[in-house]
Amino acid sequence: MRTTDTPPALREDSSRPPNPLFRNLTAKLASLPMVLTALVVFVGCTGWTIVHSFTGSKLLPKLKWVGFDQYEKLWNTRRWLVSIENLALYGIFSLCFTLVIGFTLAALLDRKIRFEAAFRTIFLYPFALSFIVTGLVWQWILNPDLGIQSVVRSMGFTSFEFDPLYNASIVIYGLLIAGLWQGTGFVMVIMLAGLRGIDEDVWKAARVDGIPVWKTYVRVIIPMMRPVFITALVVITSGIIKVYDLVVAMTAGGPGIASEVPAKYVYDRMFSSQNLGQGFAASTMMLLAVVVVLIPWAYLEFGGKKHD
Amino acid sequence: MTDAARLLDGPRGPKPTRRLSRRNIILYGTLSVMALYYALPLYVMVVTSLKGMPEIRMGNIFAPPVEITFEPWVKAWSEACTGINCDGLSRGFWNSVQILVPSVILSIAVASVNGYALSKWRFPGSEVFFTILMIGVFIPYQVMIYPIVILLRELGLYGSLWGLVLVHTIFGMPLLTLLFRNYFTSVPDELFKAARVDGAGFWGIYFRIMLPMALPILVVAMILQVTGIWNDFLFGVIYTKPEIYPMTVQLNNIVNSVQGVKEYNVNMAATLLTGLVPLTIYFISGKLFVRGIAAGAVKG
Amino acid sequence: MHSVSIRSLDLHFGAVKVLQNLDLDIHDGEFLVLLGSSGCGKSTLLNCIAGLLDVTDGQIFIKDRNVTWMEPSERGIGMVFQSYALYPQMTVEGNLSFGLKNARMPRAEIDERVARAARILQIEPLLKRKPGALSGGQRQRVAIGRALVRDVDVFLFDEPLSNLDAKLRADLRVEIKRLHQKLSNTMIYVTHDQVEAMTLADRIAIMKGGQIMQLATPAEIYNRPGNKYVADFIGSPSMNFLEGDLSDGHFTTGGENLDITGYPFEGPATGAATLGVRPEHVATGHDLQGLPIQAEVAVELVEPMGSDTLVWTTFAGQSFRFRMDGQAEVRERDTIRIGIDPAKASFFDKASELRL
Numbered sequence: 001m002r003t004t005d006t007p008p009a010l011r012e013d014s015s016r017p018p019n020p021l022f023r024n025l026t027a028k029l030a031s032l033p034m035v036l037t038a039l040v041v042f043v044g045c046t047g048w049t050i051v052h053s054f055t056g057s058k059l060l061p062k063l064k065w066v067g068f069d070q071y072e073k074l075w076n077t078r079r080w081l082v083s084i085e086n087l088a089l090y091g092i093f094s095l096c097f098t099l100v101i102g103f104t105l106a107a108l109l110d111r112k113i114r115f116e117a118a119f120r121t122i123f124l125y126p127f128a129l130s131f132i133v134t135g136l137v138w139q140w141i142l143n144p145d146l147g148i149q150s151v152v153r154s155m156g157f158t159s160f161e162f163d164p165l166y167n168a169s170i171v172i173y174g175l176l177i178a179g180l181w182q183g184t185g186f187v188m189v190i191m192l193a194g195l196r197g198i199d200e201d202v203w204k205a206a207r208v209d210g211i212p213v214w215k216t217y218v219r220v221i222i223p224m225m226r227p228v229f230i231t232a233l234v235v236i237t238s239g240i241i242k243v244y245d246l247v248v249a250m251t252a253g254g255p256g257i258a259s260e261v262p263a264k265y266v267y268d269r270m271f272s273s274q275n276l277g278q279g280f281a282a283s284t285m286m287l288l289a290v291v292v293v294l295i296p297w298a299y300l301e302f303g304g305k306k307h308d
Numbered sequence: 309m310t311d312a313a314r315l316l317d318g319p320r321g322p323k324p325t326r327r328l329s330r331r332n333i334i335l336y337g338t339l340s341v342m343a344l345y346y347a348l349p350l351y352v353m354v355v356t357s358l359k360g361m362p363e364i365r366m367g368n369i370f371a372p373p374v375e376i377t378f379e380p381w382v383k384a385w386s387e388a389c390t391g392i393n394c395d396g397l398s399r400g401f402w403n404s405v406q407i408l409v410p411s412v413i414l415s416i417a418v419a420s421v422n423g424y425a426l427s428k429w430r431f432p433g434s435e436v437f438f439t440i441l442m443i444g445v446f447i448p449y450q451v452m453i454y455p456i457v458i459l460l461r462e463l464g465l466y467g468s469l470w471g472l473v474l475v476h477t478i479f480g481m482p483l484l485t486l487l488f489r490n491y492f493t494s495v496p497d498e499l500f501k502a503a504r505v506d507g508a509g510f511w512g513i514y515f516r517i518m519l520p521m522a523l524p525i526l527v528v529a530m531i532l533q534v535t536g537i538w539n540d541f542l543f544g545v546i547y548t549k550p551e552i553y554p555m556t557v558q559l560n561n562i563v564n565s566v567q568g569v570k571e572y573n574v575n576m577a578a579t580l581l582t583g584l585v586p587l588t589i590y591f592i593s594g595k596l597f598v599r600g601i602a603a604g605a606v607k608g
Numbered sequence: 609m610h611s612v613s614i615r616s617l618d619l620h621f622g623a624v625k626v627l628q629n630l631d632l633d634i635h636d637g638e639f640l641v642l643l644g645s646s647g648c649g650k651s652t653l654l655n656c657i658a659g660l661l662d663v664t665d666g667q668i669f670i671k672d673r674n675v676t677w678m679e680p681s682e683r684g685i686g687m688v689f690q691s692y693a694l695y696p697q698m699t700v701e702g703n704l705s706f707g708l709k710n711a712r713m714p715r716a717e718i719d720e721r722v723a724r725a726a727r728i729l730q731i732e733p734l735l736k737r738k739p740g741a742l743s744g745g746q747r748q749r750v751a752i753g754r755a756l757v758r759d760v761d762v763f764l765f766d767e768p769l770s771n772l773d774a775k776l777r778a779d780l781r782v783e784i785k786r787l788h789q790k791l792s793n794t795m796i797y798v799t800h801d802q803v804e805a806m807t808l809a810d811r812i813a814i815m816k817g818g819q820i821m822q823l824a825t826p827a828e829i830y831n832r833p834g835n836k837y838v839a840d841f842i843g844s845p846s847m848n849f850l851e852g853d854l855s856d857g858h859f860t861t862g863g864e865n866l867d868i869t870g871y872p873f874e875g876p877a878t879g880a881a882t883l884g885v886r887p888e889h890v891a892t893g894h895d896l897q898g899l900p901i902q903a904e905v906a907v908e909l910v911e912p913m914g915s916d917t918l919v920w921t922t923f924a925g926q927s928f929r930f931r932m933d934g935q936a937e938v939r940e941r942d943t944i945r946i947g948i949d950p951a952k953a954s955f956f957d958k959a960s961e962l963r964l
């Protein structure tokens with residue numbers, strides 16, 4: 001089929017394709033901060049720390065190789081083992097409770113209730129506060145001599161005992177109460193937004209089919225909110241790993257070393273006890289933990305997509 | 309309950325006329341108990357900060373003050389001791405303000421340009437950098453903090469205000485870039501194409517078309533950054549010197565300093581003072597923040 | 609002079625080859641419609657002409673200038689989009705003048721051009737409004753105005769009427785045609801709606817899978833489709849196809865032997881072929897006079913459409929539809945005599961599907 005008047009040959013070739021490197025140069029220059037951050041900080045600094053975790057650096061980073069010595073030492077340190085145990089415990093509880101409480105509050109608020117805005121404001125405001133503030137308030141409320149324990153005792157329950165900040169075996173729950181108070185509101189808001197994004201027709205259909213409300217949530221709504229749950233999960237996990245300020249403010253790792261966490265171990269080794277190598281090894285272990293958790297998730301999330 | 313009845317007072321239907329139905333008691337009961345848990349600490353903070361020390365030692369932390377005193381507030385603001393100096397939180401407050409303003413502006417400026425470039429001017433490799441950035445969200449800060457100390461020292465910024473500003477810009481970048489990228493991706497490509505046909509370039513489209521459209525997301529980003537940077541503790545401790553410690557660091561030093569008798573009322577006043585800036589922002593912009601999360605976080 | 613010339617254009621999105629070795633010449637002042645089903649690469653081609661997509665290979669000329677690697681704004685084109693793409697935070701006036709301001713035109717001239725475009729498109733009362741306060745039809749007028757003010761050589765339209773309801777679409781279609789008569793610059797118009805294509809175009813380019821299947825006037829495309837795809841695509845209800853064999857002036861299909869004298873063959877008149885007959889070219893009643901192909905068929909289904917009636921039947925063992933006058937009284941199970949004029953029919957080679 002002829003679609004040209006002259007034979008379809010190239011008539012002139014004055015304009016060669018420009019060097020692809022300089023195409024849309026402004027956009028590339030404007031992205032330079034991002035490129036540098038990605039390469040220098042996220043790749044470069046991470047790699048630097050990993051490399052130096054195999055050195056015997058003390059006060060200053062030195063490339064004096066010691067193989068896995070730092071790691072061996074790390075895993076023979078009781079304080080590190082306690083830190084890991086605390087983080088695991090705190091992480092699991094925090095994850096479960098945040099998701100359950102966050103979703104429940106969101107579902108309750110989504111029931112066309114009165115004073116929704118007031119409730120929402122109350123649930124969310126702690127998220128505006130720092131972990132330092134959170135830790136200090138709860139430190140005060142949980143004060144055994146003047147806080148909740150003494151109030152309950154003065155009401156007649158003289159044998160009541162709840163002093164997590166001074167009791168090594170339950171101190172982690174003290175942190176949990178404060179952590180949940182600070183963070184669940186945010187997850188609730190994410191969930192609420194997800195619930196609001198669900199088509200009203202889904203509810204109508206469920207009602208026409210005679211499915212009870214709770215069953216609609218479990219069988220229809222929650223599966224539909226999968227992406228929302230994933231967002232929430234990502235938000236919560238990245239918060240858990242960073243847990244540091246809360247501990248510093250609330251317990252400073254105590255009583256004894258009962259509430260130490262890995263992030264604090266790293267900080268103390270790097271900046272207080274001048275044992276950089278230990279700090280690097282510990283932080284590399286933190287990274288490894290994240291990788292171990294994230295890779296299966298990434299695989300499920302992105303590996304599966306190719307089949308759709 | 310028959311299906312027909314369930315249909316009539318179904319959960320999404322009109323509000324039931326019977327106020328005290330079992331459903332309502334459970335619903336509002338649960339919500340109220342939860343609200344108590346969330347509201348109590350704020351109440352305790354306020355009440356404690358208005359009592360004198362004798363009253364605190366005697367009484368119940370939940371009881372309202374018998375005799376209201378603003379002494380603790382004054383002391384927290386201008387006299388409390390951190391272990392190094394005794395001029396209260398005021399110094400930390402002004403330090404935080406000086407850190408906050410440039411950090412918020414710079415981080416949002418950089419991230420919005422990133423998001424814009426990533427959504428409308430993709431170049432070979434741009435997605436790779438974005439992916440690295442997103443993976444970066446999951447890298448614990450602890451892995452990067454020390455090399456950054458070295459980098460800042462090389463740049464001559466270690467211990468200075470601008471060093472901390474840079475750190476906030478870097479670590480705010482992933483989330484903010486994602487936020488802006490998602491927002492600008494939802495701006496129709498045809499609008500962008502129309503602007504290019506109209507002869508606008510990279511910056512022309514950014515300033516004339518995209519930024520004016522991005523007002524809602526700018527506000528969201530600002531809320532996130534102001535609270536995030538104001539509440540930061542770790543970076544403040546690592547990258548600044550005691551003279552320019554932000555408010556959170558000072559607060560912790562005041563409350564958890566081991567010397568002297570614990571003045572709980574002053575501590576709570578100081579804690580409230582530190583929380584006041586982000587709290588004010590939330591109470592003013594609460595709805596916008598919620599809308600922002602709906603737009604940014606859930607979509608991504 | 610050619611307004612737009614495209615030479616061996618390739619465009620790939622990664623491994624997906626959307627346009628392949630495409631050649632096209634568009635005359636000065638011509639109204640060319642790119643017509644094809646969704647996903648065939650029409651918008652992609654238009655975006656290449658506009659400079660909004662980097663071509664993989666090939667050259668694009670506008671007014672005999674090689675513009676292959678020029679910025680969109682340097683090409684002398686204006687573009688109108690399906691979603692209008694008005695800048696939401698600017699007034700109508702701001703929208704119209706944005707391109708001119710970017711070109712650093714003096715204020716006085718901008719005002720003059722905006723006023724002129726507003727007059728032509730009758731949007732003067734709207735100049736101070738924001739796009740959000742306009743109806744769909746008004747928005748699209750503003751979008752056209754944005755191309756108009758820039759005084760461009762070539763207008764590019766990407767399905768500009770698809771977001772409008774039927775009545776507005778018809779109105780605005782006429783307006784675009786008037787505009788073309790008045791301005792007489794080149795217009796390239798993408799649509800998937802054949803009515804728009806037939807009514808607007810000087811020539812239509814029918815696209816499929818990134819290639820141009822036929823480039824011709826609407827009448828030519830309707831009467832003498834170049835291949836079976838085009839024949840099937842154009843016309844509603846679409847053409848009847850009967851499979852069979854051609855040999856010495858006859859077409860054997862489904863046991864019938866049809867006399868096809870009068871068909872102007874361009875290709876070989878033998879071999880396996882498909883006969884295409886438009887439903888509206890099937891004769892009944894008085895029109896049967898002298899037609900070489902005639903048959904009695906049983907009415908299976910009747911679809912009255914007011915102005916005419918579509919009758920479903922079986923002819924030569926294959927499903928067959930034809931169109932009758934809207935007032936014709938036909939019922940299911942009636943028997944009716946139909947006739948076909950070979951001169952109005954089309955033959956396609958069975959293998960290549962090209963017109964014979």
Ligand SMILES: Nc1ncnc2c1ncn2[C@@H]1O[C@H](COP(=O)(O)OP(=O)(O)O)[C@@H](O)[C@H]1O
Nearest residue numbers: 621624626644645646647648649650651652653
């Ligand atoms: N940015 C892109 N990346 C990958 N494929 C694309 C892109 N844009 C369009 N395509 C594909 O190219 C083909 C042609 O698209 P398009 O030109 O928009 O079709 P249409 O004829 O409907 O306008 C489609 O199959 C589409 O999926």
Ligand SMILES: [Mg+2]
Nearest residue numbers: 650651652767
């Ligand atoms: Mg299209």
